[in-house]
Amino acid sequence: MTNHKAESITITVVGSGYVGLVASACFAEIGHRVICVDNDEAKVRTLQAGGIPIHEDFLPELLNQHRGGKLEFTTDLRAAAQAAQAIFIAVGTPQSRTGSADLSFVDAVASEIARSIDSYKVIVEKSTVPVYTNEWIRRVIERNGVPKDLFDVASNPEFLREGTAVVDFLHPDRIVVGAATDRASDLLKAIYAPLTSGEYYAAGNRIPGPRQQDEPPPLLLTSTKAAEIIKHASNAFLATKISFINVVANICEAAGADVEDVSRGIGMDSRIGSKFLRAGIGYGGSCFPKDVAAFRNVAELVGVDFGLLHEVERINEEQKLRFFQKVRSALWTFRGKKIGVLGLAFKGGTDDIRESPALDIVQRLIGEGCLISAYDPAAEERAKETIPPGPQMRYVDSPYAAAQDADALLILNDWKEFCELDLERLHYTLRYPIVIDGRNLFDPTTMTSLGFTYLSVGRPGLSQPVDPISVFHAPKKKER
Numbered sequence: 001m002t003n004h005k006a007e008s009i010t011i012t013v014v015g016s017g018y019v020g021l022v023a024s025a026c027f028a029e030i031g032h033r034v035i036c037v038d039n040d041e042a043k044v045r046t047l048q049a050g051g052i053p054i055h056e057d058f059l060p061e062l063l064n065q066h067r068g069g070k071l072e073f074t075t076d077l078r079a080a081a082q083a084a085q086a087i088f089i090a091v092g093t094p095q096s097r098t099g100s101a102d103l104s105f106v107d108a109v110a111s112e113i114a115r116s117i118d119s120y121k122v123i124v125e126k127s128t129v130p131v132y133t134n135e136w137i138r139r140v141i142e143r144n145g146v147p148k149d150l151f152d153v154a155s156n157p158e159f160l161r162e163g164t165a166v167v168d169f170l171h172p173d174r175i176v177v178g179a180a181t182d183r184a185s186d187l188l189k190a191i192y193a194p195l196t197s198g199e200y201y202a203a204g205n206r207i208p209g210p211r212q213q214d215e216p217p218p219l220l221l222t223s224t225k226a227a228e229i230i231k232h233a234s235n236a237f238l239a240t241k242i243s244f245i246n247v248v249a250n251i252c253e254a255a256g257a258d259v260e261d262v263s264r265g266i267g268m269d270s271r272i273g274s275k276f277l278r279a280g281i282g283y284g285g286s287c288f289p290k291d292v293a294a295f296r297n298v299a300e301l302v303g304v305d306f307g308l309l310h311e312v313e314r315i316n317e318e319q320k321l322r323f324f325q326k327v328r329s330a331l332w333t334f335r336g337k338k339i340g341v342l343g344l345a346f347k348g349g350t351d352d353i354r355e356s357p358a359l360d361i362v363q364r365l366i367g368e369g370c371l372i373s374a375y376d377p378a379a380e381e382r383a384k385e386t387i388p389p390g391p392q393m394r395y396v397d398s399p400y401a402a403a404q405d406a407d408a409l410l411i412l413n414d415w416k417e418f419c420e421l422d423l424e425r426l427h428y429t430l431r432y433p434i435v436i437d438g439r440n441l442f443d444p445t446t447m448t449s450l451g452f453t454y455l456s457v458g459r460p461g462l463s464q465p466v467d468p469i470s471v472f473h474a475p476k477k478k479e480r
């Protein structure tokens, strides 16, 4: 964006992970001066040299455009903190052994910021954190001798989905700001003014998305505690929706109904909404599993029984197992079977494999003696760190190479590329035309009419064991 009228604010973002890097690029995009800090020297060098450590739509464009101009990368937190009016903390909050969020990185950064403060700053928690974190950050800063009137702590949770994080940031449903003073909330309002005023959407070279100049996003101002809870509750609710539809899918499967119809029917009720009602092999990723556990832990700590979230987690685990059993029902035995796998990341459109249900299923299959040929458009390098290539795990460079002479093909995430496969080619590439689709990417009638034995999630006939005659006497492979 160029020539906007809004005030340019100097922002420091601590942490260059998914959240920190996307926020940095997007703050620069809406006209602010951004200093992105990370203590990983190698990563900072990569970012300074034009490297892009994550797969994220539009991120390369934004980094190329703003790096060296409005956006700089450094390891020097002290200088960055001193230069900034607002300091966003976007460091990791991994899950501890008890399920609670491990806040030691936030604690360490807060202390270091405190030692650098020499003028008024707003310190903003951007990482997903439990309620009361704001309070703790304030205490840490005060303990380091910073006078109360020299800082405020605010909460500004992010609602970015991996793969579409840039668009989610620049075209959000809402912006949540938790702040206790006008001084802090005014600064945050000024930071987001290019979005909330609609000005950004009028710019010719804006990143495209659903928001328009006359339909800018609302900014919801709350207490810091409410903002913290909004983040956890949003993710826990979305995870609950997914587990709910997965159980409904299992009912559909048993009853002979199609869960896609049921999802559509439920979703048309505006009180429910159509999103996050796609049945599959369970949710994964860096947020939902961790945040559901952390929110459950928060509930426990404040003496509230949130057994519902236990169920959400249990259903999610069971969903992976059910899919695995479905593969077994199609193949009878596993040892020595050649299985093609499409998708390793926790969903399509990202290279992130954290808590990926796909990797979980692949690991189970390897444990049973299967030989896997796997393809993912972006996640291969990361997947190799968890499952190194070997006699049972081959990484290949196309969906057809994964299917080549396989006893079955499994679809484990929802890359758009998979929906556009040449199904006839897939049919003659497979040894047996069995496709077991954990993401319901194809229409069962089409697949059956093409001669596939097609199993998916929550669609008619799928609770029946596969008829071995129809599978192993499937239409003869066509000549290539």
Ligand code: UDX
Pocket: 158, 159, 160, 161, 162, 163, 235, 238, 242, 275, 276, 277, 278, 279, 280, 281, 282, 283, 284, 285, 286, 287, 288, 346, 347, 348
């Ligand atoms: C999520 C939240 O959506 C985002 O607001 C938050 O800031 C971070 O966590 P993300 O982890 O990137 O984002 O992925 P998301 O698109 O929400 O999907 C999470 C998981 O749920 C994936 O494994 C996905 O495949 C699965 N999912 C999603 C379903 O199984 N069904 C659905 O209908 C939607």
